[in-house]
Amino acid sequence: MIDGVAFGLLLFTLAVGLSLVFGMMDVLNLAHGTLYLAGAYTAYALSDGSWLGLLIAIVVGLLVGVLGGGLLAAAVAPLQGRGHLDQAALTLGISFIVAEIFLMVFSAETLSAAPPAALAGSITVLGYTYPLYRLVFIGVAGVLAALVYLAFERSSVGALVRATVADRDMVRAMGVDTRKILFGVFAFGAALATLGGVLGAPILAPGPHVDQRVLVLSLVVVVIGGLGSVRGALLGALLIGQVQTLGVALLPTYAPFLLFGAMLFVLAVRPQGLFATGKTA
Amino acid sequence: MSTTQPAPQARQATRGARQGARPQADPRRPFRPDLRTSVVVGAVLVALLAIPWVLGTYAVMTFTKILIFAVLAMSVNLLTGITGLPTLGQAAYFGVGAYAGALTAIHFSELGIVQILVAVGAGVIAALLTGPVAIRARGVAFLMITLAIGEIAYSAAGQLHGITRGTDGLSGIPPVVVAPGMEGLRNQGYIYYYVLAVAILAYVLVAILLRSPLGLTLRGLRDNESRLRAVGYRTGSYALAAYVIAGGLAALAGSLWTSSQRFVAPGDMGFQVAALALLAVIVGGVGSMWGACLGAMVVIFTRDYLGQMASGHGPLLLGILFVLAVYLLPKGLAGGPRQWGGLLRRLRKSAAGEVEV
Numbered sequence: 001m002i003d004g005v006a007f008g009l010l011l012f013t014l015a016v017g018l019s020l021v022f023g024m025m026d027v028l029n030l031a032h033g034t035l036y037l038a039g040a041y042t043a044y045a046l047s048d049g050s051w052l053g054l055l056i057a058i059v060v061g062l063l064v065g066v067l068g069g070g071l072l073a074a075a076v077a078p079l080q081g082r083g084h085l086d087q088a089a090l091t092l093g094i095s096f097i098v099a100e101i102f103l104m105v106f107s108a109e110t111l112s113a114a115p116p117a118a119l120a121g122s123i124t125v126l127g128y129t130y131p132l133y134r135l136v137f138i139g140v141a142g143v144l145a146a147l148v149y150l151a152f153e154r155s156s157v158g159a160l161v162r163a164t165v166a167d168r169d170m171v172r173a174m175g176v177d178t179r180k181i182l183f184g185v186f187a188f189g190a191a192l193a194t195l196g197g198v199l200g201a202p203i204l205a206p207g208p209h210v211d212q213r214v215l216v217l218s219l220v221v222v223v224i225g226g227l228g229s230v231r232g233a234l235l236g237a238l239l240i241g242q243v244q245t246l247g248v249a250l251l252p253t254y255a256p257f258l259l260f261g262a263m264l265f266v267l268a269v270r271p272q273g274l275f276a277t278g279k280t281a
Numbered sequence: 282m283s284t285t286q287p288a289p290q291a292r293q294a295t296r297g298a299r300q301g302a303r304p305q306a307d308p309r310r311p312f313r314p315d316l317r318t319s320v321v322v323g324a325v326l327v328a329l330l331a332i333p334w335v336l337g338t339y340a341v342m343t344f345t346k347i348l349i350f351a352v353l354a355m356s357v358n359l360l361t362g363i364t365g366l367p368t369l370g371q372a373a374y375f376g377v378g379a380y381a382g383a384l385t386a387i388h389f390s391e392l393g394i395v396q397i398l399v400a401v402g403a404g405v406i407a408a409l410l411t412g413p414v415a416i417r418a419r420g421v422a423f424l425m426i427t428l429a430i431g432e433i434a435y436s437a438a439g440q441l442h443g444i445t446r447g448t449d450g451l452s453g454i455p456p457v458v459v460a461p462g463m464e465g466l467r468n469q470g471y472i473y474y475y476v477l478a479v480a481i482l483a484y485v486l487v488a489i490l491l492r493s494p495l496g497l498t499l500r501g502l503r504d505n506e507s508r509l510r511a512v513g514y515r516t517g518s519y520a521l522a523a524y525v526i527a528g529g530l531a532a533l534a535g536s537l538w539t540s541s542q543r544f545v546a547p548g549d550m551g552f553q554v555a556a557l558a559l560l561a562v563i564v565g566g567v568g569s570m571w572g573a574c575l576g577a578m579v580v581i582f583t584r585d586y587l588g589q590m591a592s593g594h595g596p597l598l599l600g601i602l603f604v605l606a607v608y609l610l611p612k613g614l615a616g617g618p619r620q621w622g623g624l625l626r627r628l629r630k631s632a633a634g635e636v637e638v
Contacts, residue, residue, distance in 0.1 A: 028421050079607070084421045085367050086607050089563045092556050093603020100597040212552045216432040219425040227422070256436040263429060264414050 006134040008241020009141035010203055013196035014214055015221035016148060016233040017189030023227045024165050024185045027076050028087045031095040033215030035190050038064050038098070039197020040206035041106055047201070061198035062191050069190025073183050099211055106206070133202055140199065145234055148192070152230050161185060217244075220259060224266045236266075329477055333470035342541075345473045347581045348480040349537045351574040353554075354561040355487055356530035361559065362568035363491065364523040365503025366419070369555045370427030371531045373411075373434035374404045376550025378532025380438065382539040383451045391458040391465060393475065397536050404532020405525055407434075412524035416517060419506075431555045438547040450546030457540040466540075476537050483533060487570060490526070499523050557584070557599070564606045566613025575614050 018032045039061045046057040075094065079086050152158040164171045164181050172178045197206070204210065221240050225232025243262045247255035333341050353375055360366045381403035382396040390396065415426045438445050445451065456465025459475060466472050490496050498519050501509045510516045539545055557580050565576025583602055588595025606613070 022421065028424070075604075082611065084424070085361070085563060085567065086611070088367065088369075088424060089560060089603050090607040092560070093600045093607065096556075096596045096600030096603065098600075100594060100600065209552075212432070216429055216552075220429045223418075223422060223425050223429065252440065254440075256433040256440060260411075260414075260430065260433045263426070267414055267417055267426075 003134060004242040004245035005238065006138050006141075006203060006241070007245050008238035009138055009145060010196055010200045010237075011217055011221050011241055012145055012234050012237035013141060013192050013200075015218040015225070015237050016145075016230055017192040018218045019222045019225065019227055019229065019233045020152075021186055021189045022222070023229070024161065025073070025076075025182045027073075027186070028084045028091065029072060029076075029189075030088055030091040030215060031072060031098070032189075032193055032218055033211035033213070034095040034098045035065060035068055035193035036197040036200070036214040037102060037206055037211040038068060039194030040201040040204070040210070041102060041197075042194070043198040043201035044106070044206055047198075057198050058195065061194045065191030065194030066187045068194065069187035070183065072190065073186035095211060095215075099208070103208060137199060137203065144192075144195075149230050149234070220263055224263060333473050338469050341469050341473050343581065343585050345469070345476050345541050346585065347578045348473075348476045349534050349541065350558070350561065350581050351577040352480050352483050352534035352537065353531055353558045354565070354573040354577040355483065355570055356527045356534065357558045358562045358565075358568070358570060358573040359487065359490075359499075359527045359530065360523055361562055362573070363496070363503065364499045364520065365506075366416070366520065366523070367421070367424045367559070368415075368427040368527075369424055369552075369559055370415070370429075370431035370434075371527065371558055372550045372552070372555035373431045374407055374528040374531035375535040375538070375554060375558075376434055376438055376545075376547070377407045377528075378404045378535025379539045379545045379549055380445060380451065380535075381532065382536035383454050383545045384444070386454045386457065386539065387451070391455045392461065393457045393459055393479075393540060396457065396540065397479070397533060400532045400536030400539075401529045404535070405529045407532075408525045408528025409521075412521050412528070416520040416524055428552075428555070431550075432552060435547055435551050438550060445545075445547070448547055450544055450548075452544050454539060454543040454545070456543065472541050476541055479533070479537055483530065484570065484574070487530070491570070495519070495522065553596075557581075560599070560603055560606075562613075564602070564610070564613055569613070572613050579614070 014032070014036055017035075018029060021027055021029050021032075042061045042064055043054075043057045046060060047053045072091065072094070075090060076087055079090065150158075152161065160171070160176065161181055164176075164178050168178050171181075204214070217240065221233060221236040223236075224239065225234070225236030239262065240259065243258050244255065247258040251258065329344075332344050336344070353371060356374070357368055357371050360368045360371070378400035382400040385396045385399045389399075411430050415423060415430065418426055439448050441447075456467050457472075457475065458465050466475055498509070498514065499522075501514075502516055502519055502523075506516050509519075535550075538549060542549075558577075561576035561580045562573050563576070564579055565574070566572030579602070580599065583598050584595040587598055
């Protein structure tokens with residue numbers, strides 16, 4: 001259960017960025033898993049088991065995310081009005097290039113990033129033993145999720161962003177530079193993904209093909225939760241986290257089918273996802 | 282309103298919708314190729330037939346892969362280019378066909394035609410089971426769902442150890458036998474000809490399909506689905522039909538893969554295969570079948586040939602190819618000379634120091 005929650009919250013930090021970028025900017029970012037990988041490798045390279053190392057890794061990871069998101073937004077910008085297929089090809093191409101560079105720098109092995117030594121142990125709750133890091137991760141990611149939710153649903157910046165989704169032209173007419181908002185959302189989504197990578201590296205270790213796994217899981221979450229919805233991403237992520245973790249633990253052979261089954265079930269009930277915003281693809 | 286037999290007005294509407302979007306000859310005209318087309322087709326056929334005589338073993342193997350990949354790219358194009366459903370999941374049906382063909386070869390029959398029929402049947406069944414989920418969505422949601430289907434099929438192939446032998450892969454596949462009484466194909470050149478014959482057959486079948494009323498309806502689905510629905514087409518059924526046919530076609534490619542490689546592993550149906558198939562379609566020109574085949578050639582050549590020359594950095598080159606294709610060739614290789622002209626003009630302008638928008 002706890003593992004499932006930890007995995008689900010990790011998925012949330014990843015999927016919400018993907019969901020927002022698509023919901024807001026109408027950009028399909030298939031390089032999203034690559035951003036996670038960038039964060040996870042950052043953690044591997046900088047996190048040395050001390051608090052300072054973790055702090056440095058987080059800061060650098062956020063910078064990498066903002067920078068990466070900005071670059072991706074700039075790369076996609078000339079494709080305005082050319083449809084999603086070209087965006088898909090472009091971001092896929094970028095993810096291929098970056099993955100190959102990671103491969104050259106970090107070797108083809110799956111690397112393990114060390115959590116801070118103080119969090120490396122495990123504790124016993126109600127007779128079950130849990131790794132301490134996962135519990136702390138749940139706390140941190142839970143706070144993060146709450147912050148993201150509040151920022152989008154309750155703050156004035158969030159209101160502006162949601163207004164941009166609803167009617168870009170109207171917001172522009174009010175004198176707001178919508179391009180800045182869109183860039184900001186892209187950078188924000190990307191930073192969340194790299195942060196997920198930094199914090200999630202001890203849970204889902206960096207290595208080849210991890211970017212694809214992360215991308216697919218995020219996409220499933222987004223499909224289930226509905227595009228562009230923070231609440232949907234949270235619920236979808238928690239659901240998938242449980243299905244995946246329980247599935248692997250109880251029915252390892254059929255775990256992939258369980259994931260598909262969950263998606264099938266949700267889509268059968270609500271084709272547009274649980275909490276779709278006005279925009280549907 | 283009758284849904285099985287479209288009313289005459291409905292046919293009219295499809296035609297109208299299509300004409301607005303594509304300035305090409307009526308696909309329903311009787312097949313009377315002009316001289317230039319005949320010469321080009323003839324030259325391509327001669328070149329394809331000559332390959333084992335002219336090139337070395339490795340190049341022939343590469344061309345065999347290109348042909349197989351062209352069939353897979355046609356499957357992707359049928360969904361993405363013709364019907365307007367962007368897919369990243371065709372590797373799943375490719376894998377289903379590859380495993381079905383391999384298991385048939387090992388346990389049941391070494392005859393190529395039997396393997397192909399079983400593989401296509403398995404692909405069709407797999408598409409029938411999964412398609413109804415995917416076709417509920419359109420556009421990017423469709424892309425996401427097919428991607429998930431592909432990834433799930435991939436991990437299933439790794440997990441179902443009893444059938445697929447997991448990540449070890451299925452080996453010990455006997456050489457494919459073309460006709461009863463003949464010996465199995467071991468020579469790379471013969472294997473190439475076998476794959477070539479099936480690939481050409483597949484191409485012809487797809488060409489016929491695209492000229493049929495069904496093919497026109499699928500184009501209509503891409504161009505204006507709500508209009509089709511308004512005149513009484515059950516568009517969902519047509520989308521599912523396209524999905525199932527494409528699944529069978531991808532499975533056919535998978536069966537050819539088994540016959541030529543005599544080894545199948547989950548990696549053969551991974552995300553990269555699906556991504557490359559989509560890339561082949563985009564590079565070649567979305568909606569054009571010969572463009573898809575050309576794109577398949579460029580992609581496999583880049584990965585296997587240039588990649589090897591660049592000491593195994595195939596994915597890096599492919600990534601660069603993706604990016605360049607998107608920026609420089611919006612219509613793909615089949616997009617015609619006009620965009621090349623536009624590209625040259627822009628290059629000349631920027632060389633002359635003019636600001637490029």
